[in-house]
Amino acid sequence: MILALPDTEETTSWDARSFKVNGKVILFWNPTYDCPVFKVRRDERDFLIDADPDTFFTTDHHRPHPLVLARPALLDAGWARATIERTWRAQVGKRTLKAWDAGRDA
Numbered sequence: 001m002i003l004a005l006p007d008t009e010e011t012t013s014w015d016a017r018s019f020k021v022n023g024k025v026i027l028f029w030n031p032t033y034d035c036p037v038f039k040v041r042r043d044e045r046d047f048l049i050d051a052d053p054d055t056f057f058t059t060d061h062h063r064p065h066p067l068v069l070a071r072p073a074l075l076d077a078g079w080a081r082a083t084i085e086r087t088w089r090a091q092v093g094k095r096t097l098k099a100w101d102a103g104r105d106a
Contacts, residue, residue: 001081002026005088006096024091027084033059033069036080039087040068 002008002019009020018028030037040048045068048056055074062069070080089097 002084002088005085005092006100007092008088021088021092026087026091030069035069035072036075037062037067037069038080038083040066040083042066044068 003010005021005026007021008026011018011020013020013025013028016029016031019026026039028037029035045056045058045066048068049058052074054071055076056068056070058067058069092100
């Protein structure tokens with residue numbers, strides 16, 4: 001799902017698998033909780049945790065950051081895909097984004 005987006009790479013961050021574009025993390029895997037960690041705004045994180053605490057959570061370590069952890073077995077693939085693409089769009093180069101959008105409109 002992530003590597004299908006242009007200019008993304010699989011690498012490691014914080015001794016765990018992560019995916020980046022332009023050297024910036026899109027998503028990383030938390031080995032302690034065996035789950036993905038998504039970049040989201042803090043207000044969105046808080047909403048997700050309140051609305052679906054079985055799926056979404058945070059930790060004392062992650063709480064100060066705009067991140068949310070998700071239990072993979074309960075995670076909606078459509079939400080994950082949309083969140084990953086939104087993060088990618090915010091971090092990818094303008095030229096790549098323009099070409100991606102043009103290709104999708106064709």
